[in-house]
Amino acid sequence: MSHGKIREDKTCLNCGHQVEERFCPHCGQENTERRQPFYFLFTHFIEDFTHYDGQFWGTVKNLLFKPGKLTNTYLEGKRQTFVPPVKLYIFVSFITFFLFALFPPFNINYGDKGKDEHNGASANPPKKQVVQNIIKGIEAEKTNSKDSAKITKLNKAQVYIQDSLKADSFEEGLISTMDTNNKIADDSGVLGYKTQEEYDRGTANKKNIFSFINDPFAHKFFKLKEEGVKKGDILRNLVQTSFHNLPKALFIYLPVFAFFLWIFHKKKKWWYFDHGIFTLHYFSFLLVSILILGILLKLTNVLADYAFFNPIIVFAMIIILVYALIYFFIAHRRVYKSHGMVSIIIGGIIFFLNLIAFTFLVTGLAVVSFLMLH
Secondary structure: OOOOOEOOOOEOOOOOOEOOOOEOOOOOOEOEOOOOOOHHHHHHHHHHHHOOOOHHHHHHHHHHHOOOHHHHHHHOOOOOOOOOHHHHHHHHHHHHHHHHHHOOOOOOOHHHHHHHHHHOOOOOOOHHHHHHHHHHHHHHHHHHOOOHHHHHHHHHHHHHHHHHHHHOHHHHHHHHHOOOOOEOOOOOOEOOEOOHHHHHHHHOOOOOOOHHHHHHHHHHHHHHHHOOOEHHHHHHHHHHHHHHHHHHHHHHHHHHHHHHHHHOOOOOOOOHHHHHHHHHHHHHHHHHHHHHHHHHHHHHHHOOOOOOHHHHHHHHHHHHHHHHHHHHHHHHHHHHOOOHHHHHHHHHHHHHHHHHHHHHHHHHHHHHHHHOOO
């Protein structure tokens, strides 16, 4: 672990006490020179966040491959062995969303691509057109050929290409949905009402518990419709806004997750603080898993021309998803020392309740993101 140059003067710059070695015994400040080389800023940043002397990498290794160990170690009072849970979560969250902002794992700009192809701005024709031209060539070749073996091969090739074209139907549907040339249709509406006036008249005497959501949603929808906002712009902005708000939503959800743990465990033995530590470690693991999945998803795009790698990457992603699912149950049993089926039942109930609560959170996030569109 690199440090700045030590001062010859043994008087602490922070509190004025005598410093016998490297750190002040009174305030803990390192007795280094006030001015350091410029690169010291970057090395100090890395050291401060990752404890590059091995603490960080030991933390990550145990977080990924030893479910529950970080929580047990911390609750035993061994606070210097690994990176503290709050610091770990903040760092992992920062790295995950920062990298996703720089390198999005998926492309949401299909509308622009479709527009360029429609206007002839792209030098390459749409994939569907290319495939259809190939099929026409195969049919012409079959008509002119009298070799039955060759015709059989051509038939197999045609079936394969047609299946490939069908596989792209989802992407084409997404492109159509996100096409920036498509405005909100005139007959589009909310709850059967096509204009703001119709909605206000029709719902004036029909207020219910969902009105506090329906009313602002409808007002925003009709406002965007009047302004001629395009569907693709709405969807792209909605995804981007939701993505920017997701770290805040996850941070808000942490105490909710800990609350469900608190409900199902003995209050005298387990404090809410203990559940909070477990939650921070579990969510840190989830964020690391999401980061790894995002990287693998990005690799499928980069290595799209190498058919050999894609099945391997997809298999790795499936393994990670399955592991992320069972990770909670393993960590829960090791931390709370539950036995056998009891641990699985309690863990399953907690997992199911959190799934429902998180679904409501994501739905609320989508609604808020839509209302924030401009």
